[in-house]
Every structure is written in C-alpha cells, then in structure tokens.
Amino acid sequence: MSIKRNNPKPRLADSVEYSGLVYLSGQVPNDLTGDITQQTKDVFAKIDSLLAASNSDKTRILSAQVWIKDIKRDFADFNAVWESWMPIENSPARAAVEANMAREQVLVEIMVIAAQA
Secondary structure (H helix, E strand, O other): OOOEEEEEOOOOEEEEEEOOEEEEOOEOOOOOOOOHHHHHHHHHHHHHHHHHHOOOOHHHEEEEEEEEOOHHHHHHHHHHHHHHHOOHHHOOEEEEEEOOOOOOOOOEEEEEEEEOO
C-alpha cells in the first residue's frame, strides 16, 4: 500500500493519504486580520477543500486537534462556529488546548484525520 503526500513542501505536506485515511497538517487561516470567528471559518473552508481533494468530507472526520491562542477569551466563539459547521451526528473525537502560535496573528490551528469515501 502506497503513501500519497499531497502538495509536499520542505517541512510538511498539505495532507497525506494512507490505507483509506487522510491526515491533514495543521491548518491556519489565510486571512490573519479576522477575529476567532472569521479565522475559524477560514480554517474550516480550507479543511473542507483539502478533504474534498482526498475523497472525504467533514462528516468523515475521525479526530480533530485544535489549538487556540487564547482559550479563555475565544473558546465559546470557536465552539459556536464548530457547532454550526459540524453536524452533531458526525462529531469526531476532539481535543482543544491553548497554545502559543508560530505566527503572532494566528488565533486558531486545526489538524484532522478523516476516513476516505
């Protein structure tokens, strides 16, 4: 069984496909000027696009790891966007923690593993 690395770069690939699963690298927003709501929506759009390119979608996400820059301030707003994006019957295993980000303006980063269709 082969490993498929999508859009590999020097430090990471956008995603990796193996054995019916797709592993997304941590996704951060393209537009770093928005608040947590806008940045989260931006990240979800990127996740939707990457999953579609790998024959999957958000309803097939098995696990999600979420890093939030200021969890005390932004967790409720992040969860509101999550709940409007993810159908409750497809809720994955998930962890959300506070973290320092590689770039100051990034408020959220999300990494997911999903099953392919």
